[in-house]
Amino acid sequence: MASETELLAKEVHAKTHVKVDNEKVAQFVAAKLGAEIDAKVAESAGRVDKLLKSQEARLAELGDARVSEVTKTLQGATKGLERAERVVSGMKRSLTWAGVGKVAAASIPFALVxxxxVMLLGLGGQLFGIGPVFSWAWASFAAAEAWWAKVLIALSTIAGALGVLWVVKVLGQKLYATYRGW
Incomplete structure (x- = not known):
């Protein structure tokens, strides 16, 4: 019995040491893992391909919509340019004697002003006393000895001249309004 126990102990002891053939294990694991990795990569590539195709379709739709929008905008701009060209060509034709007459009629208020x-500065000015007033102002300015008197005379003369010009401007605007509604 002792020899059998010894023999069993030797067998158990021999079987407790596991000898692994690394090359066979590596081949087995590589085959299993390779197959699984290939399956996962193929699955992932399929999903990526599907996503890329859907994204490509969306981008194509957006591109078509944008192209359509730009085309409409360009067509509107082209219509506007064609309208402007018609107006310009119409303006070229409208500059006839009737147009010259309208320009002349529009310039009547300015001619009257x-x-x-001219009348105020010339003969009309003499009739209204503008010339003598300015002559008197100049003589007074030359005769004044104090600087403050000269400044006072100069300012009042300039204010009077500006007042006359203002009256001419107001009358010119009234004439312009009258002839504009003509």
Whole structure:
């Protein structure tokens, strides 16, 4: 019995040491893992391909919509340019004698204002006493000895001249309004 126990102990002891063949284990694990990794990569590649195709379809839709929008905008701009070209060509044709007459009629108020200004400075000015008033102001300015008197005379003369110009301007605007509604 002792020899059998010894023999069993030797067998148990021999079997407790596991000898692993690393090459066979590596081949087995590599085959299993390789197959699983290939399956996972193929699955992931399929999902990525599907996502890329859907994204590509969305981008194509957006691109088509944007192209359509830009096309509409360009067509609107082209219509506006065509309208402007028609207006310009119409303006070229409208500059006839009737147009010249309208320009002349529009310039009548300005001519009347110029005539009034000339009259004020010339004969009309003599009739209204503008010339003698300015002559008197100049003589007074030259005769004044104090600087403050000269400043006072100069300021009052300039204020009077500006007042006359203001009256001419107001009358010119009234004439312009009258002839504009003509």
């Amino acid at each position: 110029v005539l009034a200004l």
